[in-house]
Amino acid sequence: MKKKTVIFISLLMSALLITACSNTGDGNNSSGNTAKTNGTTSKKGYQTTGKTEDSDYQGVIRNGKYKASKARGVGITQEADNMLNLQSFESGLTSLSKNQFSPKKYVFQEGQILSRSTVEDWLDRQSGDNPMGLNPKDNGEKDAKKRNPMYIQQIEEQDYMNDNDGKLSLGGITIGIGMNREDYYQKEQYGSTYTSKISKEEMTKQGRIAAAKVLARVRKEKGVSSDTPIMIALFEQAPNDSLVGGSFYASTVSKNGNEIGSWKDTNLSSYTFPATATKSVPNDNDETSFEGFQNKIKNFFPNLAGVTAQGQYKNKSLQGMKVNITTQFYSQTEITSFTQYVAQAARTYLPTGIPIDITVKSADGSVQSFLSRDDGSGDFYTHVFSSY
Amino acid sequence: MKKKTVIFISLLMSALLITACSNTGDGNNSSGNTAKTNGTTSKKGYQTTGKTEDSDYQGVIRNGKYKASKARGVGITQEADNMLNLQSFESGLTSLSKNQFSPKKYVFQEGQILSRSTVEDWLDRQSGDNPMGLNPKDNGEKDAKKRNPMYIQQIEEQDYMNDNDGKLSLGGITIGIGMNREDYYQKEQYGSTYTSKISKEEMTKQGRIAAAKVLARVRKEKGVSSDTPIMIALFEQAPNDSLVGGSFYASTVSKNGNEIGSWKDTNLSSYTFPATATKSVPNDNDETSFEGFQNKIKNFFPNLAGVTAQGQYKNKSLQGMKVNITTQFYSQTEITSFTQYVAQAARTYLPTGIPIDITVKSADGSVQSFLSRDDGSGDFYTHVFSSY
Numbered sequence: 222m223k224k225k226t227v228i229f230i231s232l233l234m235s236a237l238l239i240t241a242c243s244n245t246g247d248g249n250n251s252s253g254n255t256a257k258t259n260g261t262t263s264k265k266g267y268q269t270t271g272k273t274e275d276s277d278y279q280g281v282i283r284n285g286k287y288k289a290s291k292a293r294g295v296g297i298t299q300e301a302d303n304m305l306n307l308q309s310f311e312s313g314l315t316s317l318s319k320n321q322f323s324p325k326k327y328v329f330q331e332g333q334i335l336s337r338s339t340v341e342d343w344l345d346r347q348s349g350d351n352p353m354g355l356n357p358k359d360n361g362e363k364d365a366k367k368r369n370p371m372y373i374q375q376i377e378e379q380d381y382m383n384d385n386d387g388k389l390s391l392g393g394i395t396i397g398i399g400m401n402r403e404d405y406y407q408k409e410q411y412g413s414t415y416t417s418k419i420s421k422e423e424m425t426k427q428g429r430i431a432a433a434k435v436l437a438r439v440r441k442e443k444g445v446s447s448d449t450p451i452m453i454a455l456f457e458q459a460p461n462d463s464l465v466g467g468s469f470y471a472s473t474v475s476k477n478g479n480e481i482g483s484w485k486d487t488n489l490s491s492y493t494f495p496a497t498a499t500k501s502v503p504n505d506n507d508e509t510s511f512e513g514f515q516n517k518i519k520n521f522f523p524n525l526a527g528v529t530a531q532g533q534y535k536n537k538s539l540q541g542m543k544v545n546i547t548t549q550f551y552s553q554t555e556i557t558s559f560t561q562y563v564a565q566a567a568r569t570y571l572p573t574g575i576p577i578d579i580t581v582k583s584a585d586g587s588v589q590s591f592l593s594r595d596d597g598s599g600d601f602y603t604h605v606f607s608s609y
Numbered sequence: 610m611k612k613k614t615v616i617f618i619s620l621l622m623s624a625l626l627i628t629a630c631s632n633t634g635d636g637n638n639s640s641g642n643t644a645k646t647n648g649t650t651s652k653k654g655y656q657t658t659g660k661t662e663d664s665d666y667q668g669v670i671r672n673g674k675y676k677a678s679k680a681r682g683v684g685i686t687q688e689a690d691n692m693l694n695l696q697s698f699e700s701g702l703t704s705l706s707k708n709q710f711s712p713k714k715y716v717f718q719e720g721q722i723l724s725r726s727t728v729e730d731w732l733d734r735q736s737g738d739n740p741m742g743l744n745p746k747d748n749g750e751k752d753a754k755k756r757n758p759m760y761i762q763q764i765e766e767q768d769y770m771n772d773n774d775g776k777l778s779l780g781g782i783t784i785g786i787g788m789n790r791e792d793y794y795q796k797e798q799y800g801s802t803y804t805s806k807i808s809k810e811e812m813t814k815q816g817r818i819a820a821a822k823v824l825a826r827v828r829k830e831k832g833v834s835s836d837t838p839i840m841i842a843l844f845e846q847a848p849n850d851s852l853v854g855g856s857f858y859a860s861t862v863s864k865n866g867n868e869i870g871s872w873k874d875t876n877l878s879s880y881t882f883p884a885t886a887t888k889s890v891p892n893d894n895d896e897t898s899f900e901g902f903q904n905k906i907k908n909f910f911p912n913l914a915g916v917t918a919q920g921q922y923k924n925k926s927l928q929g930m931k932v933n934i935t936t937q938f939y940s941q942t943e944i945t946s947f948t949q950y951v952a953q954a955a956r957t958y959l960p961t962g963i964p965i966d967i968t969v970k971s972a973d974g975s976v977q978s979f980l981s982r983d984d985g986s987g988d989f990y991t992h993v994f995s996s997y
Binding site for chain 1 (some may be wrong): 665666673674675677681682695697700715724736765769854879905908919931939941946952968975976981996
């Protein structure tokens with residue numbers, strides 16, 4: 222899997238280089254004119270994206286361009302099953318960071334400390350060629366239980382910046398580490414995929430070991446001082462066949478040096494609705510609510526609508542839902558009527574007091590409309606996509 | 610093209626039948642219990658979808674199911690180039706209807722008068738087998754200029770209902786007729802596609818002839834009385850290679866009998882941004898605004914973003930915009946930052962006082978976020994799609 226990732230990234234990077242070349246001399250609308258061209262922190266040397274909600278971070282723009290991560294693209298594969306983990310990893314990391322680095326005070330910057338090659342080396346196995354690998358040495362075994370599994374699947378850095386009179390300085394760092402419960406591997410190239418299972422205990426242990434190493438290494442990086450707050454958050458990857466991504470299970474903040482701080486459980490986990498034979502949600506009432514909603518929706522048209530949802534829990538308390546509805550539409554008026562009906566049913570049946578997003582897709586996968594309620598019990602915002 | 614349509618519809622209908630069969634006996638959550646099962650207008654025999662905006666119609670539900678059109682699915686083909694015409698046709702028809710049948714007073718019902726086979730016969734050529742065909746007889750010619758072109762491409766009925774104490778009665782009908790400016794045909798099955806061009810004058814003339822015939826026929830249908838208001842609207846289909854759908858160019862209301870009423874030009878037309886060498890928008894200021902926006906956006910990431918838009922004009926005045934942005938994202942945080950930045954740029958550069966929708970897609974076509982402002986000059990509503 223690692224190989225595939227790297228090849229794909231290379232392709233992407235080639236595409237970027239081509240784009241970048243063809244783009245030379247193109248009008249750059251930057252208004253940060255007093256800044257040096259190469260991302261210094263001189264006065265007015267940066268702009269921000271603005272924000273549309275108080276609870277969001279502003280992002281950093283330099284010379285009209287977004288300051289992208291130095292490790293941009295690491296971890297992106299074309300395999301759809303991983304995309305869920307990637308999405309929940311990234312939004313989860315931002316959410317956790319908000320507890321430590323308030324969006325009111327800090328500006329968000331994509332990770333600028335760890336480069337792509339650094340992160341790739343860390344994610345690989347330790348070996349003669351790669352002493353920095355966080356994953357254990359290859360012991361030569363092919364058997365799922367005898368081989369050394371890959372414990373660490375992804376690493377991401379996020380930087381939180383202080384703004385002093387237009388000068389940006391590093392205010393804090395968050396590092397997310399994605400831990401496998403199932404490590405997929407091939408015994409031979411292009412061969413069948415086998416799975417090494419990793420127990421919860423082993424994952425927890427290996428996560429802490431990796432966190433300590435990462436902390437010590439990040440502390441030594443240029444621009445990081447001994448008292449820069451560094452948050453480290455550990456994420457349990459969902460299996461590849463899961464319909465919901467994984468969750469961050471623990472975090473800690475190092476305020477100084479290599480002192481790792483105490484680990485705090487997040488008690489977060491994600492579930493799918495409706496319940497399956499093997500997995501049900503922590504609170505039966507939520508399942509009942511969802512099923513009432515589902516029954517109300519699915520027979521609206523002569524053809525059945527598919528209704529599923531993802532829910533995030535903190536212990537037994539539902540924190541939010543993402544509902545997906547798929548059906549076959551025959552006209553724009555059907556989409557409008559259906560959306561109104563869904564809004565009515567959602568208001569009646571779905572749990573109140575939590576953020577709920579509902580996406581309505583046609584059978585070919587294109588988004589037709591969507592509904593959203595931040596929290597409370599009032600009306601849903603609705604939007605039907607249309608064109609002239 | 611007609612053949613393809615019919616075959617595709619048949620496939621859809623087979624799928625529907627299979628779904629319908631597998632669905633027998635399934636729990637139907639209808640609360641319209643006092644209604645007869647087959648769509649009567651007895652008291653409480655129907656429900657509505659509810660509405661989320663005052664300017665929208667409520668739709669009709671019977672026994673927990675949406676009252677779908679009797680001609681459901683006519684005109685749907687899998688060819689993407691036609692989908693734009695279909696979308697603009699349907700939303701345009703609803704918009705025009707609002708002028709005549711206020712959403713405050715009327716409830717929307719999908720067309721129940723014209724059946725699928727009726728509409729299909731009307732859309733076909735006149736022939737011995739099909740005396741009702743609105744398109745001219747096949748004159749045997751294959752040459753683009755000598756053959757009789759197909760003038761009429763699509764027909765849709767919408768019903769507007771009065772609600773008297775829970776009893777629905779027909780309050781008005783809108784019929785949209787889609788007229789070709791280019792008729793695509795094959796000289797032999799699976800052969801190359803040729804085009805017969807139709808002048809604006811010929812389209813206008815043929816549209817009025819068809820409207821008169823359709824009016825007379827609809828008046829005779831069961832349930833339509835001599836004084837039911839019937840609005841007829843004529844739509845100019847956009848060419849298949851257009852990046853924007855066609856527009857309704859004229860409408861009339863018949864208040865009684867076969868009196869067609871006077872035709873009113875809508876002066877509506879749709880354009881794409883940025884302007885091309887062959888087609889520019891009616892108002893240069895709008896083009897300048899759009900290009901300012903486009904320049905601000907396209908260099909945000911190292912890879913270029915594609916920025917296009919559709920605009921609807923009434924004479925030289927812009928009525929609304931649908932902006933489409935496509936770019937390659939590498940993380941959820943990039944999507945969030947980009948969306949905030951787009952909101953800021955849209956507020957600065959795009960015209961004020963008109964509804965604007967902006968959809969942000971990744972290179973693979975999936976919707977990542979969207980922004981919308983109903984009118985005015987304030988902030989955009991933004992939504993970033995995410996999952997747990």
